[in-house]
Amino acid sequence: FSNPHFIGNRSVITHLMEWKYDDIGDECERFLGPYGYGGVQVSPVNEHAIMDGRPWYERYQPVSYDIHTRSGDEQQFRRMVQRCNKAGVRIYVDIVLNHMTGGQSGLGTNGHHYDGVAMQYPGVPFGPNDFHGHETCPTNDLEIHNYSNRIEARNCRLVGLRDLKQQSEYVKQKQVDFLNHLIDIGVAGFRSDASTHQWPDDLRSIYSRLHNLNNEFFTENSHPFIYHETIYYGGNGINSNEYTSLGRIIEFRFYKEITNVFRNNNQLRWLRNFGTEWGLVPSGDALVMIDSHDLRVGHTGQLGFNINCFEARLLKAATAFMLAWNYGIPRVMSSYFWDQIIRDGKDVNDWVGPPTDQHGNILSVHPNPDMTCNHEWICEHRWREIYNMVKFKLIAGQEPVNNWWDNGDNQIAFSRGNRAFIAINLQKNGNDHDKNLQKRLQTGLPPGIYCDIISGNLINNRCMGKSIQVDKNGLSDIYVGHDEFDAFVAYHIDARV
Ligand code: AAO
Numbered sequence: 001f002s003n004p005h006f007i008g009n010r011s012v013i014t015h016l017m018e019w020k021y022d023d024i025g026d027e028c029e030r031f032l033g034p035y036g037y038g039g040v041q042v043s044p045v046n047e048h049a050i051m052d053g054r055p056w057y058e059r060y061q062p063v064s065y066d067i068h069t070r071s072g073d074e075q076q077f078r079r080m081v082q083r084c085n086k087a088g089v090r091i092y093v094d095i096v097l098n099h100m101t102g103g104q105s106g107l108g109t110n111g112h113h114y115d116g117v118a119m120q121y122p123g124v125p126f127g128p129n130d131f132h133g134h135e136t137c138p139t140n141d142l143e144i145h146n147y148s149n150r151i152e153a154r155n156c157r158l159v160g161l162r163d164l165k166q167q168s169e170y171v172k173q174k175q176v177d178f179l180n181h182l183i184d185i186g187v188a189g190f191r192s193d194a195s196t197h198q199w200p201d202d203l204r205s206i207y208s209r210l211h212n213l214n215n216e217f218f219t220e221n222s223h224p225f226i227y228h229e230t231i232y233y234g235g236n237g238i239n240s241n242e243y244t245s246l247g248r249i250i251e252f253r254f255y256k257e258i259t260n261v262f263r264n265n266n267q268l269r270w271l272r273n274f275g276t277e278w279g280l281v282p283s284g285d286a287l288v289m290i291d292s293h294d295l296r297v298g299h300t301g302q303l304g305f306n307i308n309c310f311e312a313r314l315l316k317a318a319t320a321f322m323l324a325w326n327y328g329i330p331r332v333m334s335s336y337f338w339d340q341i342i343r344d345g346k347d348v349n350d351w352v353g354p355p356t357d358q359h360g361n362i363l364s365v366h367p368n369p370d371m372t373c374n375h376e377w378i379c380e381h382r383w384r385e386i387y388n389m390v391k392f393k394l395i396a397g398q399e400p401v402n403n404w405w406d407n408g409d410n411q412i413a414f415s416r417g418n419r420a421f422i423a424i425n426l427q428k429n430g431n432d433h434d435k436n437l438q439k440r441l442q443t444g445l446p447p448g449i450y451c452d453i454i455s456g457n458l459i460n461n462r463c464m465g466k467s468i469q470v471d472k473n474g475l476s477d478i479y480v481g482h483d484e485f486d487a488f489v490a491y492h493i494d495a496r497v
Contacts, residue, residue, distance in 0.1 A: 001207060001226040001247030002284060004329055005188045005218055007088040009397050010038030012323065012390045013331040014381040017293050018043050018056060018354035021072035021080035023365045024091075028080075031367070033087030035387045036394045040084065041092045041191055041331065043293075045069060045077060046178065047110040047123060049101045054360055055351035056293065059094075060193065061101040061161065063108030064123025065178035070109065070354075070362045081186040085217040090188035092225065097175050097206075098194040099161035100126065119162050130171050132156065132163040144197070148237045158197050166202040176209045179224075186214040189225030192247075196230045196238045203246055227287040227329075231300055234279060244285040251286040251328060252300075253279060258290060259307055262318040264428055269406035275327050286328030290318045291380075296335055297350035303342065309335055309378045316385040317424060317487040320454075323389040324414070324422045324490070326401060330393070332386060337376035385486055388453040395492045396420040403442045403474075411437045413478060415444030420492035425480035435482035440475055443491065447472045450491040455484075458495045467497060 004013070014037055016024055024040055032040065047068050049061040059069065067074040081091050105115040112123030119128040132142075137156040139145055142163075144156045157163045164171050179190065195203070213222040226247035230240040233253055240249040257278060260266050276282055294300040296308040307314050322330050338352035355363045355376040363375045373379035380386055399417025406412045413423035421444060425437035449469050451458040456465025468491065470476045480489055 001189075001223055003223070004039060004092075004225040005090055005213065005222055006038035007090070009394050010036055010088065011329065011393055012037055013039040013041055013090075013092065013287075013329065014334050015041040015293065015331055016334050016381075018059075018336065018362060019071065019334075020362050020364060021076040025080040025083035027365070028084035028087040028089040031382065032084075032089045036391050037089055037381070039090035039092055039188060041094060043069075043071065044094045044096050044193070045071070045182070046096075047108040047112060048096075049104070049114065050107055050109060051104075053351065054353045054356070056353045057351065058353075060096055062096050062099070063101060063114045063121060064110060064112050065174065065181075066110040066112075066123065067181075068110035070356075070360070078185050085186055090225075091186070092189045092191055092227075093182055093187050094191045094193055095179065096193045097164070097166070098197045099158060099163050100131075101162060102160040103162070116162055124174055126164070126171070126174070130165055130168060132165050136165070137163070147196075148235075150238060153197055153238060154199050158194055163197075166198060166206070172202070172206055172209075176206055179206070180209075180211045183211045183224055184214060186217050187224070188213065188218070189227070191250075192226055192228045195228035195243055195249075196232075200242050200246060203243075207246060240281060244281060248285055248287045248329065249281060251280055251288050254286065254288040254322075254328065255290060255292075255295070255301075255306075258318050258321060259305060262307065262314055262321070262426065263305070264410065264426060268410045268412045268424065268426055269408060271321070271325075271412060272404055272406065274325060280327070283327045287331060288322060288328040289331045289333060290315060290322055291333040291335070292331075293333065293335070296333065297338075297347050298345075299350065303345055303347055308333075309337075309380055310340060312383075313485070313487060315380070316383065317426065319380075319386055320389045320422065320488050320490065321424065323386075323393045324396070324416070324420070326396070326398070326416070332381050332390070334381040335378045337378055384457065385454050388457070389490060391494070392420050392422070392453070392490050392492050395494050403444045405439075405441050407437070407439075411439075411480075413437075413439075413441050415442075418444045418446060418474075418493075420490070421445055422488060422490045423478050423480055424488040425482060426487055427482055432482065437478065437480040437482075439478055441478045442474050443468075443470050443476050443478075444474055445470045445476075445491065445493065447474075449497040450476075451495045451497055452489045452491060453495050454486050454488060454490050458497065461497060463495075463497050
């Protein structure tokens with residue numbers, strides 16, 4: 001369950017949060033395929049509660065396992081999966097198996113009624129016996145209070161969400177059927193939502209009944225890729241390693257440590273041995289990110305500590321490190337604009353959903369000629385600095401990190417074998433001279449003139465950005481001014497002038 005089934009050397013997933021399936025299909029063909037992305041994480045696809053104001057998080061309140069949301073119906077979903085696979089891009093679905101809705105009642109996105117108080121979900125159907133209650137959850141109000149307590153975390157309610165009893169054969173079978181339906185359609189795998197709140201043995205038992213991936217797109221006997229949301233920073237919380245035998249885990253320590261470094265709370269030079277030596281799980285067990293649909297609004301992390309699209313320069317630099325470093329499977333968040341208003345350390349608009357018309361239909365993404373997106377779609381995955389680092393990673397392949405250099409503080413550079421080279425400058429101390437990165441460095445690259453794919457593209461053999469000359473010994477004069485638009489430069493053998 002830990003192989004993402006990327007095609008060729010592709011290696012990066014982007015989360016197109018709340019996008020419609022028709023748009024994702026277009027994006028696979030016109031952009032993600034050609035630019036070397038390996039896959040797309042799509043927001044939960046099954047019927048969910050329709051909530052007042054249509055917050056993004058209503059998609060995390062399932063009502064049935066019908067494929068029907070504002071992103072599209074089953075037919076549109078199928079078409080997207082076909083088109084993306086053909087374009088060389090895999091689809092991973094965010095699956096919410098831990099719970100159903102909160103304690104309200106109403107209608108779901110496929111017209112099914114639900115009642116969270118009575119725990120009735122006729123669209124599945126699930127009834128009160130399919131949920132954890134006082135026999136299994138030890139807290140008075142059935143809520144999770146102590147996230148470190150295994151029984152509480154797994155048998156009680158996460159923020160009021162009705163907690164499914166996955167020990168029940170009936171519940172398991174309904175979930176197995178849902179996942180197999182998605183597998184048969186041709187998805188490559190799943191993001192498992194709120195994994196820490198589900199017993200590893202229940203997940204194991206569900207996964208053991210899954211079909212192999214669809215033979216139309218995958219080689220025989222391929223198992224779905226499954227990555228688990230387990231938020232673990234060490235200490236006495238529920239350890240992510242309880243889930244590594246089930247697939248990969250989202251390594252939150254990666255995001256935390258990198259954010260800390262890029263916010264200058266820790267020096268860049270220490271990144272030299274970043275990975276397991278910092279306590280992270282082995283690279284093959286990890287999926288990593290800088291930003292996510294939760295982090296961006298201060299969920300599952302502290303607002304102000306996270307780095308999102310509102311700090312573009314920092315986000316690009318941290319993402320560049322993630323994509324240049326050889327650790328885990330990186331996921332790039334692609335978000336939409338919302339009016340961030342911070343009060344008492346909380347984003348008042350942390351709920352705001354995707355751009356819609358006046359009837360609540362999600363608006364289509366039509367990219368502008370300059371590659372940016374229309375409406376409020378931010379499309380971080382289309383930023384030149386980010387898509388060119390996706391290419392960088394593809395070209396670096398499995399080459400090791402070589403030629404590490406640092407200035408003893410917040411300037412670093414390294415190569416990936418003799419195929420790619422990056423230099424990052426986040427120096428804040430000293431005079432202007434100290435703050436600029438200006439140094440003759442070993443790039444590891446073969447001699448030639450290379451185009452910095454960060455400051456501009458190489459178009460018809462003309463470098464629109466900065467270029468460098470690498471001499472016969474691999475040395476070159478590297479420059480990253482402290483006040484430049486981007487805090488890093490990157491060169492690779494496919495961008496030789
Ligand atoms: C909404 C409303 C709620 C309402 C509920 C039911 O906002 O007020 O009660 O409906 O009506 C999303 C939204 C929720 C939303 C939910 C359902 O984020 O706001 O609730 O949809 O619509 C825990 C889980 C983790 C979960 C996270 C939100 O462990 O799995 O909470 N994430 C996933 C999804 C997320 C989704 C759900 C699950 C539900 O990615 O989008 O919720 O499907 C500690 C714990 C963590 C805990 C966090 C956050 O973390 O350890 O396990 O995550 O708190 O509560 C330090 C600590 C660290 C701590 C962290 C954050 O770093 O070291 O331990 O701070 O505070």
